[in-house]
Amino acid sequence: MTSASLLYPMGYDLDESTTYADARGATIEGSRNALAVDVESNRLIVRVEGEAPKWLANAIAQVQKIMHLKPGWDSYDSLPPDPKAARAALLYLGQIMHEKMRCPAIVPMSSGNIQLEWHASGVDIEIEVGPEGPVFASIEDLNGAVDQSGPIRPGSKLLNQVAGLLPLSA
Amino acid sequence: MSEDRSSAGDLVALPELIDDDEIWRRIPPEKVIFDESRNVFRPSKDSFNDHPNGTPMSAFLAKVCKDPLLAVHDHEDFALVGVRIKVLREKKLEIVAAPKPDLPPGHVHVVGSKTDSVRKALAKNFRWIIDPPDHVKSEAKKKALGK
Numbered sequence: 001m002t003s004a005s006l007l008y009p010m011g012y013d014l015d016e017s018t019t020y021a022d023a024r025g026a027t028i029e030g031s032r033n034a035l036a037v038d039v040e041s042n043r044l045i046v047r048v049e050g051e052a053p054k055w056l057a058n059a060i061a062q063v064q065k066i067m068h069l070k071p072g073w074d075s076y077d078s079l080p081p082d083p084k085a086a087r088a089a090l091l092y093l094g095q096i097m098h099e100k101m102r103c104p105a106i107v108p109m110s111s112g113n114i115q116l117e118w119h120a121s122g123v124d125i126e127i128e129v130g131p132e133g134p135v136f137a138s139i140e141d142l143n144g145a146v147d148q149s150g151p152i153r154p155g156s157k158l159l160n161q162v163a164g165l166l167p168l169s170a
Numbered sequence: 171m172s173e174d175r176s177s178a179g180d181l182v183a184l185p186e187l188i189d190d191d192e193i194w195r196r197i198p199p200e201k202v203i204f205d206e207s208r209n210v211f212r213p214s215k216d217s218f219n220d221h222p223n224g225t226p227m228s229a230f231l232a233k234v235c236k237d238p239l240l241a242v243h244d245h246e247d248f249a250l251v252g253v254r255i256k257v258l259r260e261k262k263l264e265i266v267a268a269p270k271p272d273l274p275p276g277h278v279h280v281v282g283s284k285t286d287s288v289r290k291a292l293a294k295n296f297r298w299i300i301d302p303p304d305h306v307k308s309e310a311k312k313k314a315l316g317k
Binding site: 055058062066069073074075076077078079102103104105106107108109110111112115117119120121122123124126136138140142149169170 | 196198200201203204205206207208214215216219221222223225227228245248286287290310313314315316317
């Protein structure tokens with residue numbers, strides 16, 4: 001079991017041996033390792049069943065950095081990143097990422113939401129994630145073959161397209 | 171020539187603007203991204219949005235501000251981008267004077283709808299006036315490559 005306690009507001013606990021069937025946050029299962037993310041007492045707790053995928057440590061490190069941003073961090077009255085949006089972003093990544101996929105750049109937005117960005121292999125993919133999950137997606141192919149963007153609704157085809165276009169690790 | 175009232179209520183005039191004039195916008199280090207497909211560093215599209223409180227996007231008019239260092243004064247590791255007035259006009263964005271006593275000269279608001287396509291256009295049609303510091307670029311590249 002790997003665990004670490006990090007300074008507020010971000011902490012993580014990567015558990016490689018325990019099953020969290022009763023995770024308080026959403027739990028993702030299936031062909032991928034189960035991943036649970038909770039916001040507890042101003043900490044974000046990440047738990048994974050089985051071996052943690054490589055992208056997860058990278059994603060956690062990025063989230064950890066941005067969660068320290070204070071109000072006004074962009075010099076234009078920005079809000080600090082919302083821990084619930086960070087939780088939702090990690091859970092969404094848990095749904096779409098496979099072991100060999102490339103971790104996105106995790107970019108804080110002025111609104112407090114989180115943007116996941118991939119700009120590689122000739123494709124631009126940007127997913128805005130709010131406290132409840134993805135709210136906007138944009139996919140653009142450099143060749144012009146694909147150029148779609150729009151708000152995310154339940155069962156959105158746009159969101160389903162993302163998983164098939166994600167670049168592999170460099 | 172456009173006109174607007176400043177926060178002090180004075181009538182403020184903008185100089186006449188041609189397509190090649192520019193606005194300058196600060197970019198925080200967290201919004202510098204590396205685009206591997208194009209092999210360039212650029213600002214994330216969220217860099218070109220209104221304030222969360224609804225105030226239109228702030229910027230500096232280059233021909234009035236004149237000194238890029240003034241625009242990033244006291245903002246460590248921030249970069250500065252320039253966007254041509256032509257790009258703003260093509261996206262139906264309007265420049266309105268918004269002088270404030272505590273800000274460098276040339277403070278303006280960029281008024282108009284910042285849809286996804288508008289923000290994307292601004293994020294791809296810019297030039298660096300002050301480059302991001304090397305350590306910021308290095309971090310952005312590391313993130314983009316998933317390392």
